[in-house]
Amino acid sequence: MTETSMDIALWPADEVNAEAEPSPGFEGEGSPPDERVSTPVVAGESAGKLAERPEGCAPAIEIMAPLQPPRSVALYIDGDNQSPAIARDLLASVRHDWGLEVSRVVLAGNDHGHTVPRWLTALANEAVHEDRILALRVQRKPEAADLAVILELGANMEQHRQGPDLVMVVSRDEWLIGAAEAVRARGCRVWVAYAENEAVAAQTQLPTLLLPAVNRAQAQARAATASPKTPVEGVTPTVPASSVTSTAAAPRVKPKEAAPPNQSTPSHKALLAQVRAQCKVQPGGGYLATEVGQALYTLGLTDKAARNRFLKAVTDLREVGAGGAKRLMF
Structure with missing residues (x-):
């Protein structure tokens, strides 16, 4: 052997x-x-x-x-x-x-x-x-x-x-x-x-x-039993893929106005609150991109494409830095 x-x-x-x-x-x-x-x-x-x-x-x-x-x-x-x-x-x-x-x-x-x-x-x-x-x-x-x-x-x-x-x-x-x-x-x-x-x-x-x-259904059903009991953790921890897809592809109603290209739904905002609760704010603001990705994975978005669609739907999302020091500002 x-x-x-x-x-x-x-x-x-x-x-x-x-x-x-x-x-x-x-x-x-x-x-x-x-x-x-x-x-x-x-x-x-x-x-x-x-x-x-x-x-x-x-x-x-x-x-x-x-x-x-x-x-x-x-x-x-x-x-x-x-x-x-x-x-x-x-x-x-x-x-x-x-x-x-x-x-x-x-x-x-x-x-x-x-x-x-x-x-x-x-x-x-x-x-x-x-x-x-x-x-x-x-x-x-x-x-x-x-x-x-x-x-x-x-x-x-x-x-x-x-x-x-x-x-x-x-x-x-x-x-x-x-x-x-x-x-x-x-x-x-x-x-x-x-x-x-x-x-x-x-x-x-x-x-x-x-x-x-x-999967997403399990994450919804088991969020209360598999999460620490904090006010933010009590929010519904996932968002259906259909919601993420539709919000990511939503067209601008008035392109000349300052409205963002993607409008967050209530479920999207709830999941975003979960991500903020699970990630540590970095010096200078924002969250490490690797931490955000892992948080989304544990909250039910196990597919990389679904995570990308979710992030594209975040209003005023900015990227700072590169590599392991890359931060997402939202």
Whole structure:
């Protein structure tokens, strides 16, 4: 087997080439057999309903056997990668489909858009005890949340292997999934979970729980339960695509007047208020363009074209700076 850099970082040098052992079944000793582990499981399906994925995916992983059958789930959540709107479906699958309970939660995020408190609220609404949650607020740097989760995963790896935990990595980030594959090869039961979207499915041999997409309807229905309780957060957090499209294309009634080319609808203004609440005002005014984009994504506008249409409909929007320092003034 060709070891990845993540494997080498997590494995002791004398055990890099560990001999493969058959992986026990989920119902008995641990995770599903290797010949089935690459197929995503849609939320609401039993873990025993896996179908074989066609060949051509990533190379098979050498597996060591867990020491106990699974009785609980340890969640490792990349809060910057997955929306708290998936918490309800995630916990329903763990508890009702698999009959397991949550033993611990490691949650990491840069708190960009209040992702950490929104995740904490969503978990509390699903009756996850606060004393089981480790919330890590990291710096606003690329991959910072991934690295925080990876460090915790490595620190707890041996405990998970010897105990009854099934590790569930909630992310589609390739760094974190690579670390999860290395941990599984060291003898832990590891699954990956993420919300379905238009992007290509994560390339992994790990068993995968595919959760329902975080779309505009879900964002509207779950805003109250997945957002911190502040006056602004109580506003309807999304806007139908049809509203964004029509406002972006609205013609000027009187071109000679000072009226803006795009008129904001009430729902558009509500979403704009949400964006302002989730983004930090920068010195000199305005908000970082990257923060605005991520805030819109978490509020339901997962398509880049939809986000662009929304921004074009913002009255008197101006751009200042370039690159990572680019600010949007509105």
